[in-house]
Amino acid sequence: MLAVSTPLKRVKIGKASSQPCAPIACTECGIYNLCFAVGGDTDLSFLNTLVKSRRTYKRGEPIFSVGEPFRAVFAIRSGSVKTSVLTDDGRVQVTGFHISGELMGLNSLVANRYNSEARALETTSVCEVPFERYEELVEQVPGLQQQMIRIMSQEINHHQEMMLLLGKKRAEERLASFLVNLSLRLKHHSQPAEELKLSMSRSDIGNYLGLAEETVCRVITRFEEESLIATQRRNVRLIQPDRLLEISRGGPAIAK
Amino acid sequence: MLAVSTPLKRVKIGKASSQPCAPIACTECGIYNLCFAVGGDTDLSFLNTLVKSRRTYKRGEPIFSVGEPFRAVFAIRSGSVKTSVLTDDGRVQVTGFHISGELMGLNSLVANRYNSEARALETTSVCEVPFERYEELVEQVPGLQQQMIRIMSQEINHHQEMMLLLGKKRAEERLASFLVNLSLRLKHHSQPAEELKLSMSRSDIGNYLGLAEETVCRVITRFEEESLIATQRRNVRLIQPDRLLEISRGGPAIAK
DNA sequence: CGTATCCTTGATGCCTCTCAAGACGGGTGG
DNA sequence: CCACCCGTCTTGAGAGGCATCAAGGATACG
Numbered sequence: 418m419l420a421v422s423t424p425l426k427r428v429k430i431g432k433a434s435s436q437p438c439a440p441i442a443c444t445e446c447g448i449y450n451l452c453f454a455v456g457g458d459t460d461l462s463f464l465n466t467l468v469k470s471r472r473t474y475k476r477g478e479p480i481f482s483v484g485e486p487f488r489a490v491f492a493i494r495s496g497s498v499k500t501s502v503l504t505d506d507g508r509v510q511v512t513g514f515h516i517s518g519e520l521m522g523l524n525s526l527v528a529n530r531y532n533s534e535a536r537a538l539e540t541t542s543v544c545e546v547p548f549e550r551y552e553e554l555v556e557q558v559p560g561l562q563q564q565m566i567r568i569m570s571q572e573i574n575h576h577q578e579m580m581l582l583l584g585k586k587r588a589e590e591r592l593a594s595f596l597v598n599l600s601l602r603l604k605h606h607s608q609p610a611e612e613l614k615l616s617m618s619r620s621d622i623g624n625y626l627g628l629a630e631e632t633v634c635r636v637i638t639r640f641e642e643e644s645l646i647a648t649q650r651r652n653v654r655l656i657q658p659d660r661l662l663e664i665s666r667g668g669p670a671i672a673k
Numbered sequence: 674m675l676a677v678s679t680p681l682k683r684v685k686i687g688k689a690s691s692q693p694c695a696p697i698a699c700t701e702c703g704i705y706n707l708c709f710a711v712g713g714d715t716d717l718s719f720l721n722t723l724v725k726s727r728r729t730y731k732r733g734e735p736i737f738s739v740g741e742p743f744r745a746v747f748a749i750r751s752g753s754v755k756t757s758v759l760t761d762d763g764r765v766q767v768t769g770f771h772i773s774g775e776l777m778g779l780n781s782l783v784a785n786r787y788n789s790e791a792r793a794l795e796t797t798s799v800c801e802v803p804f805e806r807y808e809e810l811v812e813q814v815p816g817l818q819q820q821m822i823r824i825m826s827q828e829i830n831h832h833q834e835m836m837l838l839l840g841k842k843r844a845e846e847r848l849a850s851f852l853v854n855l856s857l858r859l860k861h862h863s864q865p866a867e868e869l870k871l872s873m874s875r876s877d878i879g880n881y882l883g884l885a886e887e888t889v890c891r892v893i894t895r896f897e898e899e900s901l902i903a904t905q906r907r908n909v910r911l912i913q914p915d916r917l918l919e920i921s922r923g924g925p926a927i928a929k
Numbered sequence: 930c931g932t933a934t935c936c937t938t939g940a941t942g943c944c945t946c947t948c949a950a951g952a953c954g955g956g957t958g959g
Numbered sequence: 960c961c962a963c964c965c966g967t968c969t970t971g972a973g974a975g976g977c978a979t980c981a982a983g984g985a986t987a988c989g
């Protein structure tokens with residue numbers, strides 16, 4: 418799914434009469450990414466009609482599940498979501514965490530059903546872009562497809578980084594990568610980048626990073642002993658983000 | 674990156690059809706996938722002009738490298754290729770093996786440079802679809818973008834499977850997955866599915882699967898002892914492909 | 930036919946998983 | 960307001976799977 422945080426560039430659209438990228442629909446609902454790069458003298462006010470529903474999900478509630486018929490692309494307004502896939506024998510792999518402003522479900526667009534599941538990590542507000550409307554939109558807005566490709570491309574790049582992490586990095590590097598990445602994405606969305614409030618459990622983090630829950634705890638403890646971070650349960654403060662970045666990139670492990 | 678430029682006047686070419694397109698241009702150059710959803714009763718002879726070059730690469734020769742300016746998408750006519758990404762400290766993660774009929778470089782399309790490197794595993798013939806021509810084509814052929822999205826979507830799904838493999842599976846499951854997957858892809862391209870001629874080294878396989886070269890050897894030996902496969906160097910015959918499939922899915926490990 | 934590369938096998942050690950138990954915190958109900 | 964409960968987090972001990980180091984054998988190629 419889309420763990421992509423695009424640096425956004427607003428596109429001026431047409432005359433003053435039609436609002437730039439129809440902020441009501443875009444910024445408010447996180448469709449922002451979809452609008453970017455659309456450009457042209459197009460009247461985009463119809464974007465307002467895009468959003469079918471703006472539902473709120475409680476912690477643990479599924480937004481979509483594996484095998485379900487594809488019905489919409491989702492944009493997170495607030496809260497956070499985890500996506501995961503399954504092995505045939507029931508094992509779970511968390512494939513991503515998604516915060517407000519990010520999209521989900523894009524890569525199920527061409528299939529007719531979801532190939533992963535998405536579940537709210539906390540009380541989460543989600544906008545739904547129905548499939549049919551999406552098709553309309555694609556016909557009417559040249560450049561939209563292009564933008565979809567851009568977003569998917571970024572997701573592929575992110576997946577490649579994850580493959581590298583899962584295949585080559587050690588536990589400390591993995592956790593450092595996780596923290597740094599999350600921090601960057603928060604910054605992208607104009608949120609404090611060094612004061613993280615994790616919405617996922619240690620177990621989820623471990624699953625995502627290919628580690629056991631206990632290993633995550635131990636590494637966190639080690640980071641704390643080295644004053645790289647300060648934690649209290651799910652509140653994490655990055656004290657030496659630069660050092661974490663080094664570690665995430667395979668720099669020397671922390672001294673014992 | 675792709676200049677979004679002026680709103681495009683779409684030229685409707687034939688009706689939308691799901692049947693494979695003009696075999697002349699497509700199959701010959703491996704652009705097959707690109708044409709797939711384009712439509713049947715169309716004159717696609719202009720596709721012939723797409724291909725700028727049809728170069729041959731020798732074993733180990735790079736087709737494109739990280740950081741290089743993006744210039745084209747590549748389709749493999751014959752031979753095979755490995756793609757990989759790098760950590761900052763020089764570690765390598767092989768992200769995929771590609772056989773004839775498959776595309777590469779797609780996910781670098783929106784960036785202006787390649788974010789991974791591709792290298793021929795053996796003497797390999799590759800068609801190059803230049804960037805500029807690609808843009809032309811997109812303008813002229815509705816449904817092509819759609820097809821690009823489809824292909825990228827498939828790649829995302831494959832990456833998710835890889836994340837699951839790297840994060841959750843044990844050595845035997847990984848290798849079984851690898852063999853089964855390769856077999857399926859060969860079958861997909863109408864090649865013998867149970868008589869594999871690996872073009873990559875044990876070391877490459879191990880890197881791809883997040884294992885040491887030696888572990889790959891040991892697992893291969895174990896599979897052979899159990900008569901699941903027969904091998905001679907890089908020639909592998911799948912004797913019990915169904916059993917391998919079970920193992921790849923987390924079925925009981927082979928008996929000791 | 931020599932050399933380089935790849936493959937294979939063995940021995941050893943370590944990183945991480947697993948199992949286990951306890952601590953902590955938030956929520957609930959009396 | 961307190962006691963209780965349950966999920967989550969933390970820490971320890973032990974085991975195991977796989978990496979690493981090392982060396983020999985097979986194959987391809989010039």
